[in-house]
Amino acid sequence: MLPGLPPALLLLLQAFLLWVCPVAASIQEQYCESLPPVTNHTGPQCNASVDLIGTCWPRSAVGQLVARPCPEYFYGVRYNTTNNGYRECLANGSWAARVNYSQCQEILSEEKKSKLHYHIAVIINYLGHCVSLGALLVAFVLFMRLRSIRCLRNIIHWNLITAFILRNATWFVVQLTMNPEVHESNVVWCRLVTAAYNYFHVTNFFWMFGEGCYLHTAIVLTYSTDKLRKWMFICIGWCIPFPIIVAWAIGKLYYDNEKCWFGKRAGVYTDYIYQGPMILVLLINFIFLFNIVRILMTKLRASTTSETIQYRKAVKATLVLLPLLGITYMLFFVNPGEDEISRIVFIYFNSFLESFQGFFVSVFYCFLNSEVRSAVRKRWHRWQDKHSIRARVARAMSIPTSPTRVSFHSIKQSSAV
CATH class of the missing domain: 1.20.1070.10 (Rhodopsin 7-helix transmembrane proteins)
Structure with missing residues (x-):
């Protein structure tokens, strides 16, 4: 509810809107029906219809994909009317529930x-x-x-x-x-x-x-x-x-x-x-x-x-x-x-x-x-060589006493006896 308005005025406003909206919708539908069909076809057709956005879809032959200009304004946003929205007239003579408005682009200020x-x-x-x-x-x-x-x-x-x-x-x-x-x-x-x-x-x-x-x-x-x-x-x-x-x-x-x-x-x-x-x-x-x-x-x-x-x-x-x-x-x-x-x-x-x-x-x-x-390449190769030398030295230091040296020590002990 709008703040600050008395209940009587709100009731009058609601009654006015309930009267105006159907009248406006009726006028728009009459205008839409007065438009010529998209193609001169005597077979089954979809009747003229106005969708929820307010776009008028005139009478069209079944199986036809109808193009209509994008709405100029929708919820206060301006759109490019040079592009089109698309809706298909189904084989049973009814319009498709979904309208393709993907080509309608907002015009930025x-x-x-x-x-x-x-x-x-x-x-x-x-x-x-x-x-x-x-x-x-x-x-x-x-x-x-x-x-x-x-x-x-x-x-x-x-x-x-x-x-x-x-x-x-x-x-x-x-x-x-x-x-x-x-x-x-x-x-x-x-x-x-x-x-x-x-x-x-x-x-x-x-x-x-x-x-x-x-x-x-x-x-x-x-x-x-x-x-x-x-x-x-x-x-x-x-x-x-x-x-x-x-x-x-x-x-x-x-x-x-x-x-x-x-x-x-x-x-x-x-x-x-x-x-x-x-x-x-x-x-x-x-x-x-x-x-x-x-x-x-x-x-x-x-x-x-x-x-x-x-x-x-x-x-x-x-x-x-x-x-x-x-x-x-x-x-x-x-x-x-x-x-x-x-x-x-x-x-x-x-x-x-x-x-x-x-x-x-x-x-x-x-x-x-x-x-x-x-x-840089020389530095890198030098660093690799340096670390590879360190790795070899570290491996050499970690090797246990060789069997040859052990046998030599045992020979000395046996000769002393």
Whole structure:
């Protein structure tokens, strides 16, 4: 019963509904009967009928599967009327009790769609960052333990992996600590967390730039890599991003000091203080990539291999260099436009690429690195040999006194007697 209504009014309301509902149903049935039959058939037919949902099924021949548009609304939910529901007219001239509405799909509102895609993108982000962090930690330990492969090239790889680890770690800190209350409070520690995340984000780009510098120097300039020094790349990867982030933090403090320095206020462009250098090093890496592929193609043409193998190697080199030099990050600065499909594709592709970038770097620079694999294989064989020697020594120590020695002792005793 409805609260607050007097009993007399409730009785009047029930009487009105008991009168209106049959009248409405009768009108709907009359309309349904007035519809022409689905096929001009003079044999047995199923009479026009209205099901419980309110769909009208006109007269139809027996054995026929009739299609009718899905209801526009049902229990306040809107459905796609371009699809159909199906009901069979049975041989005895009656309609099947069950109507197949499986093709009728709910039309989600724009808000529901955006929430659904947002939640899926969040799941992709968490999954990608977890996988990337695990792979990066394994790669970090391998580079740390395998001292035999510690050359400048692998030191650059090691630092790039370290930068990705720190960035992934701060990403988790941001996700676990930043909530709407913290954003609105704009406390000092949350601004420092944002600054640290952006710093490690920039170091990723500059260490990728270091990778590009090394490859370009070795392949295009044919300059001896022995003359390159570790401190040069440390300055590029760790030192240069620091004043950039300090300048960005000062700009945020004076012009956009709100919401833990996430997002940006309209008309304020302080984020370009660190995004500008990132775009610049990406463009330079793109030039490096072009020159490297050009030189590789030239060398491949000069070789005696067949044309198919040449192009296969060139394509393989390009596919490997694209993610490693960070060219795919250029997509993060592209505006997907107002088209709904474009925005959805951009959200998913962006989430996947950004979160799994560390995993790809670990695979290409460590797990597929021939030097790393060879060193791991040698370590494994050495460990197996060491444990097999220990096992043989342990077995030898556990063997009882041999019969020969026992007989010799007994001979001495018999001679003494």
